[in-house]
Amino acid sequence: MVDTTKTVRFGILGCAEIARKVARAIDLAPNATLCALASRSKEKAEKFAAENGFPASVKIYGSYDRLLEDPGVDAVYVPLPTSLHVRWVVMAAGRKKHVLVEKPAALDVAELDQILAAVESNGVQFMEGSMWLHHPRTAHIQQLCFVPSSAKSIGPIHFIHSTATMAATPEFLESNIRVKPELDDLGVLGDLAWYCIGASLWAKGYQLPITVTVLPDVKRNSAGVILSITVSLLWDQPIQTLATIHCSFLSHVSMDLVICGSDGSVHLRDFTIPYQETSASFDVTFGAKFVDLHIGWNVKPEEVHVVNELPQEALMVQEFSRLVAGIKDCGSQPSAKWPEISRKTQLVVHAVNKSLELGCKSVSL
């Protein structure tokens, strides 16, 4: 049985496509409930609520302000265009609403710092919507492969490679908010690259790279928004590690993540969005060598399956709600982990932009 006293009541700001997925996740999470939806147009919000089967108990607001004034809302999910994050997250924090914000967290580090100052001074929880971090597969890989004392650690990491690509439709490339400079001028860098940068940082235990370098295949649309980019990140501790990242709205779907250490490697091909909802897998290879004469390998990759009872986005909502309930009901402090992860990701995005401005020169962090 769900302890309803600990159920966190969510409002959603805006009717973005992704809000459909997160509304469902709120419904699935045992400690969360959807209680309000706002759009600048009440008609639009009503239509969205009807189309997505929201229960009649969900209040519909024709303005974001009105939703934020509702004392029955504990937390808001903010899927607005990135350029609007700073305004509405700061506003929400000021009204003591906990905030789950869609990625990228902000347009730049300065805006994110405004956001984080607001959530900190108001004592509310901040989390950004990188769902894959909440899949049990992610923790499973970490425990199996990254813990030095574990029997099967992959050892110090030499190389990380990740991709996040999708073939956007002509309509998307023409009109989606992610390719409109006035709404989200980071383009693919704020959208798909956010995942790959996040995954590289995760693999390196959230150590920041020492340099960030853009490779010379950047593609932009006519408005200058980045549609495709390749980036390399370099670390020098505990050993030199290089990560390459390729992200594109112009290519076939790929979501690869490969991490190669001294003693083993991990391969995923669906790291941001698992092929299916109820389980996911990854391949690990430990102690591979070529057999005599180099006519084969001594081992093949081992496929590890991880079952998840809830989809990763529901697990994200559950974790966020757990933290919110702790603050609300037990006087806990907001967790600093999630703001820190977002800020480090944003710092790397910032460095990528700087490298771009400098004509693909390496930028130190």
Added chain:
Amino acid sequence: MVDTTKTVRFGILGCAEIARKVARAIDLAPNATLCALASRSKEKAEKFAAENGFPASVKIYGSYDRLLEDPGVDAVYVPLPTSLHVRWVVMAAGRKKHVLVEKPAALDVAELDQILAAVESNGVQFMEGSMWLHHPRTAHIQQLCFVPSSAKSIGPIHFIHSTATMAATPEFLESNIRVKPELDDLGVLGDLAWYCIGASLWAKGYQLPITVTVLPDVKRNSAGVILSITVSLLWDQPIQTLATIHCSFLSHVSMDLVICGSDGSVHLRDFTIPYQETSASFDVTFGAKFVDLHIGWNVKPEEVHVVNELPQEALMVQEFSRLVAGIKDCGSQPSAKWPEISRKTQLVVHAVNKSLELGCKSVSL
């Protein structure tokens, strides 16, 4: 039944470890036979022949020169250190021996051009030992994925990623010829990177990239030989394509090749040396999209199995011998395909070295 009149008679120059594998391949290929082995020390050659079960019919020579004078030898396999290729391949060609030479073809383009001039003027076949190109999987991928008119082409290629890494033993890093500047000063660049550069060129139909850029994670041994390197190649036709390549003697074994186009992608994890000898597989994904709400994919990768009756190195010997027999018995011209592939690979290796010299600046080809 093998037509013995078309059997090509091989001599091997030197007792390198890789010669064990190729001697076996010569034995397995239906149109080739091993007839001679030379080392600078006759005792060493005799020991090598005994240890590897060579039949008594194989003549043992205590000098390379003597083997090259043997009129019973049609072709030589040259697994000598790269620094010796130019001398001995030119010498072999001068004696009208066809030449199968271990990769890298030469230390630099100038030396390779000397080699290619010698083989051309003597009308002998040249081939370099990139075995993976001869696996039927390679042709299968090409036909299935790269032919624009095929039902399932992956479309124009946006991105290629390959790795070739292995954790060399301390003994290897101390004393192997591949890390000795006087024997093979290309290090991992001539050895493992040769595969990745070759695979990138292959995927792009042997179009040369417009620029080559080394990324800033180069590792060298105390003698200055490269042990680990990451490189990016850029093409601008028919669309912009970027390839990233990571090669290392310091990391766990990985042999990844990923090719991502507009309409599909191909993944291999054992592209240079298949997991097993008798079959190999690759994964293809065509027309992948996220399902509604982005909670999964509409398709998963399809695993395609390719059976090979002979190991890839025997297929290489068979193809080389087929060409030699054509020249010897039917008056055919040597095939220009294999020298051209080697030269393009060497040109890219040369550009990588130049980018290194220039502190990781992009180098135009």
